[in-house]
Amino acid sequence: EALANLIAAGEVVERPASCVKELIENSLDAGARSVRVSLVDGGITGIVVQDDGCGMDAEDATLAFARHATSKVRSARDLYHIRTLGFRGEALASIAAVADVTLRTREPGAEAGVEVHVAGGVIDPPKPVGIPPGTRVEVRSLFYNTPARLKYLKSVAAEQARCVEVVQRAAVSRPDVSFWCEANGHVVFRTSGRGDLREVLSVLFGVGEAQQFLEVRAETADYRLYGYIGRPAQARARRAQAYWTVNGRPIRSPLLHQAVVDGYGGRLLVQHHPVYALAIDLDAALVDVNIHPHKTEVRFSEEADVCRMVTRAVREALAQANL
Numbered sequence: 001e002a003l004a005n006l007i008a009a010g011e012v013v014e015r016p017a018s019c020v021k022e023l024i025e026n027s028l029d030a031g032a033r034s035v036r037v038s039l040v041d042g043g044i045t046g047i048v049v050q051d052d053g054c055g056m057d058a059e060d061a062t063l064a065f066a067r068h069a070t071s072k073v074r075s076a077r078d079l080y081h082i083r084t085l086g087f088r089g090e091a092l093a094s095i096a097a098v099a100d101v102t103l104r105t106r107e108p109g110a111e112a113g114v115e116v117h118v119a120g121g122v123i124d125p126p127k128p129v130g131i132p133p134g135t136r137v138e139v140r141s142l143f144y145n146t147p148a149r150l151k152y153l154k155s156v157a158a159e160q161a162r163c164v165e166v167v168q169r170a171a172v173s174r175p176d177v178s179f180w181c182e183a184n185g186h187v188v189f190r191t192s193g194r195g196d197l198r199e200v201l202s203v204l205f206g207v208g209e210a211q212q213f214l215e216v217r218a219e220t221a222d223y224r225l226y227g228y229i230g231r232p233a234q235a236r237a238r239r240a241q242a243y244w245t246v247n248g249r250p251i252r253s254p255l256l257h258q259a260v261v262d263g264y265g266g267r268l269l270v271q272h273h274p275v276y277a278l279a280i281d282l283d284a285a286l287v288d289v290n291i292h293p294h295k296t297e298v299r300f301s302e303e304a305d306v307c308r309m310v311t312r313a314v315r316e317a318l319a320q321a322n323l
């Protein structure tokens with residue numbers, strides 16, 4: 001079991017950023033309105049994710065570390081209608097296999113919270129602790145027992161940048177949730193959670209650049225597309241600053257990216273990449289988010305339709321601005 005955990009951990013927890021991603025997803029699945037992420041040394045020394053979500057009772061707090069003990073998928077049918085971000089029940093078990101983890105959690109109605117400490121796969125008995133409602137997961141000394149993984153990590157600065165990017169992507173995907181991101185005690189960024197995507201973009205890109213963005217909206221019987229694209233002049237020479245959200249989940253999709261690029265047509269300078277934050281909402285039955293353990297890829301059942309809609313909407317937004 002300990003060995004199985006270590007092996008599986010390698011798949012789920014590649015680096016600090018994958019830890020951050022899993023913990024944020026759990027907070028969002030718990031209905032958090034506010035998620036605070038604190039990093040120490042790029043997450044290598046420490047990661048704390050604190051939320052104001054539904055919390056857990058003492059029993060669930062211990063169960064949470066058992067592999068496949070997810071509270072989110074009850075039947076095979078559920079697997080095809082996944083609305084939560086996590087559903088495999090391996091993130092906490094995997095993280096706890098390669099780090100020192102302290103979970104503190106309290107249900108809103110409960111008199112006190114509970115603390116569960118796990119290190120080297122060994123779960124200490126839960127003990128009461130005074131905390132506000134919600135959950136706080138502290139991950140220390142990531143990969144202390146897997147030196148090969150530790151060695152494979154990049155510099156603190158590089159790992160921190162990846163962690164921050166994960167929080168940024170989460171913030172863009174959920175403007176209705178307030179995100180805090182701090183690194184070594186300094187606030188990197190903070191969003192209000194007021195539900196305004198343009199406001200999130202002004203936090204990430206700066207107010208001036210965010211004002212340049214053009215609004216994109218399109219709706220068909222099956223899909224709703226909305227968000228912002230940069231003017232052609234805002235395009236980046238080095239790499240795309242592209243955010244895709246599908247059903248509230250940050251994803252990467254070369255296909256959707258190409259659909260956006262097609263919408264710009266010849267308006268982009270050669271080797272320049274567009275800047276955008278776009279979201280698609282659609283029936284969960286029309287999209288498969290289950291194809292990769294990291295769940296950053298999706299597959300649409302009507303891929304060509306989706307891409308056509310995206311390309312057309314981008315083209316229209318540019319045309320409306322006479323671009």
Ligand code: ADP
Nearest residue numbers: 026030064070071086087088089090091092135
């Ligand atoms: P999964 O998210 O796939 O269910 P995880 O290992 O990430 O698996 O989490 C295991 C379980 O622990 C979740 O199903 C959930 O019940 C509980 N849990 C984890 N994090 C939180 C949180 N922040 N708030 C409330 N419950 C949580």
Ligand code: MG
Nearest residue numbers: 025026086091
């Ligand atoms: Mg999870």
